[in-house]
Amino acid sequence: MPTIREVAAYASVSAATVSRVMKGEVPVNAETRGRVEAAIAALGYAPNAFARSLASNRMGGVGLVISHLAGPFMGRVMMTLEATLRRANVSLLVASGGGEAGREQEAVDFLLGRRCDGLIVHADALSDAMLATLAATTPLVVFNRRVLEIDAHCIYLDNECGGYLATRHLLDQGHRHIACLTGPLRQQDAAGRLAGYQRALKERGIQVDEQAILEGDFTERSGEQGMAALLARAAPITAVVAGNDDMALGAMTILRARGVAIPQTLSLVGYDNEACARHVMPALTTVHAPLEEMAQEAAERLLKLVAGASLPAPTPFMPTLIERETVGPPLS
Amino acid sequence: MPTIREVAAYASVSAATVSRVMKGEVPVNAETRGRVEAAIAALGYAPNAFARSLASNRMGGVGLVISHLAGPFMGRVMMTLEATLRRANVSLLVASGGGEAGREQEAVDFLLGRRCDGLIVHADALSDAMLATLAATTPLVVFNRRVLEIDAHCIYLDNECGGYLATRHLLDQGHRHIACLTGPLRQQDAAGRLAGYQRALKERGIQVDEQAILEGDFTERSGEQGMAALLARAAPITAVVAGNDDMALGAMTILRARGVAIPQTLSLVGYDNEACARHVMPALTTVHAPLEEMAQEAAERLLKLVAGASLPAPTPFMPTLIERETVGPPLS
DNA sequence: CGCCATCATGAAACCGGTTTCATAAATACA
DNA sequence: TGTATTTATGAAACCGGTTTCATGATGGCG
Incomplete structure (x- = not known):
């Protein structure tokens, strides 16, 4: 493992010149540069990353x-x-x-x-x-x-937009009773998605039902729990916006167990477009991030x-x- | 950002001693060590990773x-x-x-x-x-x-063992006509899984049908193609061992499209236990690696x-x- | 022809640790 | 009490680059 000084000696120049050739920016005589490059190639020189970092502080x-x-x-x-x-x-x-x-x-x-x-x-x-x-x-x-x-x-x-897109899609299909299973609301993404959901409803003049908004934690488990809670309510819902795909998957598990048909009886939208989303049955409608x-x-x-x-x-x-x-x- | 020499000066010792205290292995007088540690704390000293790497060559x-x-x-x-x-x-x-x-x-x-x-x-x-x-x-x-x-x-x-486990499970269920959709056989894992499949069959005295072994490339796409090819054959099969879960997923897509019931008409085993495997319908039986x-x-x-x-x-x-x-x- | 700007290059300081070697002090042994 | 051994410590070399500064060579311009 040759050092810069060995290269310099081989090319009959100083270490400083080799350093300059390596950087390429500063002016070096073409003939000298040639000699140095030949030396570098001949010796198989590669600069020591530590020394470089120490000297340049990067x-x-x-x-x-x-x-x-x-x-x-x-x-x-x-x-x-x-x-x-x-x-x-x-x-x-x-x-x-x-x-x-x-x-x-x-x-x-x-x-x-x-x-x-x-x-x-x-x-x-x-x-x-x-x-x-x-x-x-x-x-x-x-x-x-x-x-x-x-x-x-x-x-x-723009998570607000994502929540809005999901909800508006349901509204466009004619849904009026849409629940929301959110992630942990102290997290910005979860809160943004919920805000989008609320904006979409308001935009269509639909009263936001606070009882239909359940906070979870983005896990499948919390999707199951949230869905179970929604089904236990008296108020009817025809669609659910989930905080992410994992929660949507959890919701699907519950719906399947209860014999609720998707999307005939209840529509569902996820968020994230995970690999699974395409593969579950029925395939999950979801929000995709670039x-x-x-x-x-x-x-x-x-x-x-x-x-x-x-x-x-x-x-x-x-x-x-x-x-x-x-x-x-x-x-x- | 203090250097080791500043710490040394503050504690009225040499840089070498500070270095020794930092390492902790070599013997240093308790009183001296105390002074040095106090200096380190007082100055908020943290050694420079570059210099350390350069000197120690790690x-x-x-x-x-x-x-x-x-x-x-x-x-x-x-x-x-x-x-x-x-x-x-x-x-x-x-x-x-x-x-x-x-x-x-x-x-x-x-x-x-x-x-x-x-x-x-x-x-x-x-x-x-x-x-x-x-x-x-x-x-x-x-x-x-x-x-x-x-x-x-x-x-x-032990991929051979994995292939064996998957195949033996099918054999134990009574299957005798088991196909295999492999990954790229130049890859060791794919080849191993196939070898396990073959061993399980031979162990039960079942002739390995080379026509029932189709090489794919671990993608979902190749699972689809393989499955389609298997269905197009005259010879009947009742089960398939897939090279991995992605290929199994591809196979499921085709089976669903053709109206083949899983597992009633055809059984299927995957490999890898991906997140999806639990969620697809029916849930995929698969091989899990620790x-x-x-x-x-x-x-x-x-x-x-x-x-x-x-x-x-x-x-x-x-x-x-x-x-x-x-x-x-x-x-x- | 002489002066100044430009270019190319080398010597040496520097980055901040680690490690070797020498020395001084303390202890052990005879 | 004198020599051998151990223990604690410091001075300085070293790791291998980068960068500054000085110097010498070239060339342009009045």
């Missing part, structure tokens, strides 16, 4: 903090992030936090201790204040969440921030409705 | 090479890897290769260029020879694949290799059969 890598590594779409997000970053010759360090504030903070500290050049954070449990503080000292992109104080650092989906585009924008934005740019706030990404088989007109 | 992190980051179970694997590694204060760098040999090699080179202390490789496209060579120069763990020359570096599932345990063993083994240990070959991990609803006795 690590050449960014960190990714993720609440739920095993979540349904992290793979798609990471895939695009990794590809975009590597194209820029930047490596990706991953740390997970399991959705607990303490462990997520640990993950951040861990990556910061590794002197990452920047951070992409996809975490629920960290506070807005903490993220805003972090953004002041480190290039930071917040994924799938909006923090008002640092809008320019946030890549997120995750790959979001991830690419996140990576590119972070790279610019690392390079010192200051950027305007991005526009939110827009969800689309995927129509499948769980929605139909109400019985009558 | 980066304190390992690389993960993954063919398909968005695959159905990478999340579960990464989650356990990350947690195990971080407990040892080792960071995880991720690089993907999209299943192409060239890009996977690039990913390896990229991580090696970053001077990772070791590598976990979960890749189909890299050759056995390449991996064996790599293992000679770098601490390496190969995940979900067996390379005979470097058995001690491989963490893998991914978390495998990932933990992989991480721990790599850490030991990095530390310089030389280890005996691990025992293969054993799959289990998850019985759900796609298998029943044959009609007649």
Whole structure:
């Protein structure tokens, strides 16, 4: 493993010149450059990443903090992030936090201790204040969440629009009694989806029935519980907007067990367009997020921030409705 | 951001002593140690990772090479890897290769260029020879694949056993005409599963019908094509062993379209126990791999290799059969 | 022809740890 | 009491790049 000085000696130049050739920016005589390049090739020289980092105080890598590594779409997000970053010759360090504030903070500290050049954070449990503080000292992109104080650092989906699209689709089919099974409302995405649901109803002059809104926690289990609770009510409903696909799946389990036909007796819309959504029976109508585009924008934005740019706030990404088989007109 | 020399000055000792206190192993006078620790606390000192890496020639992190980051179970694997590694204060760098040999090699080179202390490789496209060579120069763990020359570096599932379990389950139900829709047979996992299928049949004295073995590529699409081809044959079959759950899902799509009842007319077994498997109708009987345990063993083994240990070959991990609803006795 | 700007290059300092080696003090042993 | 051994510590070299600053060579311009 040759060092820069060995290359320099081989090419009869100084280490400084080899360094300049490696960078490529500063002017070097063509003949000299040729000799150096030949030496590099002959010796199979590759610069030592540690020495480079120490001298330049940049690590050449960014960190990714993720609440739920095993979540349904992290793979798609990471895939695009990794590809975009590597194209820029930047490596990706991953740390997970399991959705607990303490462990997520640990993950951040861990990556910061590794002197990452920047951070992409996809975490629920960290506070807005903490993220805003972090953004002041480190290039930071917040994924799938909006923090008002640092809008320019946030890549997120317009969840309100997604909730609206789902609900309006049901309204368009003629439904008037639509329940909503939400995620944890302290989380922004869940709250946004609910707001969209409410806007769609109001827009059509339909009174929002607070009893028909049940808060869950995005798990299948809570979808089951919510659906069971809705069925136990006296008030009739003909459709349900679920907080995400997992909750919708839970709801379907209950409906199947009770012999409620989908979509004949009850229509259902999910959110996220997980892999499963296409495969269940009937196939789940759901809301799709352009995750790959979001991830690419996140990576590119972070790279610019690392390079010192200051950027305007991005526009939110827009969800689309995927129509499948769980929605139909109400019985009558 | 104080340096070690500032801490040293504050505590009226030399940088060497501070370094020793940080490490904790070498003997330092209790009183001196106390002063140094106080200085560290007072100044909020944290050692510079680059300088440390440069001097010690260890980066304190390992690389993960993954063919398909968005695959159905990478999340579960990464989650356990990350947690195990971080407990040892080792960071995880991720690089993907999209299943192409060239890009996977690039990913390896990229991580090696970053001077990772070791590598976990979960890749189909890299050759056995390449991996064996790599293992000679770098601490390496190969995940979900067996390379005979470097058995001690491989963490893998006994796929032969998985194929056997799936097939024997069908045999136990009374099936005698069982087809097999395999993955790409140049891949070890697909070939292993097929071998298990064949062993189970032979064990019961059933002639293996080569016409009933169709090679696919683990995609849903190839499951559809395979199933269609099987239905087009004259020879009757009452059950199918699929190479993985995706192929089983594809097969189900075709069967549903043709009005073939599962499991009344045809039984079906998948492989991998993806999230979907529980949710499809009927719920898919499949083979489950203990991914978390495998990932933990992989991480721990790599850490030991990095530390310089030389280890005996691990025992293969054993799959289990998850019985759900796609298998029943044959009609007649 | 002489002066100043430009270009190409090398020497050396620097980044901030780790590690070796030497030394000084303390203890053990005869 | 004198020598051998252990223990604690500091000085300085070292890891391998980057970057600043100085110097020498070239060339343009009045």
